[in-house]
Amino acid sequence: MRESTIMKIHYGTALAAVALVAVHILMRLTQGFAESLEYESVIANYRFVPYAIMLELILVLLSIHGFNGLRVILLEIRQGRTYEKAVSYGCFAAMIGLIAYGSRTIIMTNMGMI
Amino acid sequence: MAQLVGIANEQASTPLSPSKSITLRISRFNPGHDESRKFMDFAVPYENWTTVLEAILEVKKHLDHSVAVRYSCRQATCGSCGMMINGRPRLACFTKISELDSDVVTVEPMNNFPIIRDLAVKFERLFETHQKIKPYIIREDTELESDEREFLQSPKEVEQYIQFANCIKCGLCNSACPTMATDSSFVGPQALAQAYRYVADSRDKGKDSRLKIIDDSHGIWRCHFAGSCSQVCPKGVDPAMGIQLLRGYLLGFKD
């Protein structure tokens, strides 16, 4: 993938994540911070499909943005063919791993598999 | 000290005030022989108009002729005498001692450039990256027929690139850039600003090929708009502006 395409994705995920994270934080504040973190309240949030979809989107957007940001920093710190390949594939694998792990939580909780 | 003042008097047409002198700390390092850098201090008399380069040449002429320094025009045109002066990249010929407002003036070789000896650094990589972005007008109809006229430009079209054509390749921008501090493969602000200089030139038709060159993992995207390059540029080139405007083409904001 061309670097310009990667960076367009980087900017796009950032903007989309800002909007969705704002909603996520507002949900905590409108319910009252401590109350919103109670078990029943959190379960209710996960079971509400639109909210679960939003959490999934935040997970994907921030994973892409965050791990690409890490890749950029690591590429600038050291150079070398092997190192750069390891950084790119490593960050991609970490991103997939985190999305998979987070999605498992969202899907299982949403479907009542706990 | 008395000897120093005597020497200075011999050089200057106006008598020097013996009370005005600074300590010039010069970084000494020969990669072929030395293990590490060391500093040598010299007491140098100065006047309000004395430049750092003149002070270094004073040391070279009368105190230690082995100090290695590169210079030529002495008027900020050749771009040869770039060095770290009190921690910031500057042209030694364009920096007056009086404006530094310090009793100690420390001169070191420019960061992010390999050292030849003392204050002289290698420019090979800067010239390589400069060459890489094709710093010339690209057109299919390069050869003009005898009855044709030159390519005309309006003053407005000239304004689009003229400030970037002011670049003297002194390397100060590359020395100040935070990405250059760690990334050996980064194209650098000098070359990127020059890429914009040609892309913005209405006579040029090589935009696509240049954008392709700089659109890689160590190309334009490794600039994070810290602006240090523009802050140290002695000719008002403003590489940070050129780079952001150039990026506009890759982001689709410009045609």
Next chain:
Amino acid sequence: MTRDENKEGIRGMANPGRYGIERVAYWLMRLSGLGLLAYFVAHIYETSNILRGKVGWDELLEMTQTMEGHILLTIVIAMCVFHTVNGIRVMLGHGGVGVGRPARPDYPYKSASQNYRHKIGIYSAILLAAVAMMYGLAVMFGE
């Protein structure tokens, strides 16, 4: 990186002192980005405790609802706000917004790209981060 290259290295990259507020913003952007990624990974891990049922979730809350946990969260809020506001400024700059227009340079060669618009953007990011941090403290410790 070899010594021959005379690179400034990470210390030079991170040193915010010599080149004004723009360089400070560059350094804070990087630091907050890394901090937020670390928090994001930790947040995904901690919220996955919900799969352990009410007992697991309450155990986690006990761990995080402490003085240290709240202070950490306050820092995260500040990093998040700074990274967002400064990120929008940088993105606009990357698109060529607010970086000035090319012109014939005249002595003393003031760089148009280092203008008050971007400086205001940086100071606003810092100020908003501080305000959000105080609001976060009030919400978490005010209860």
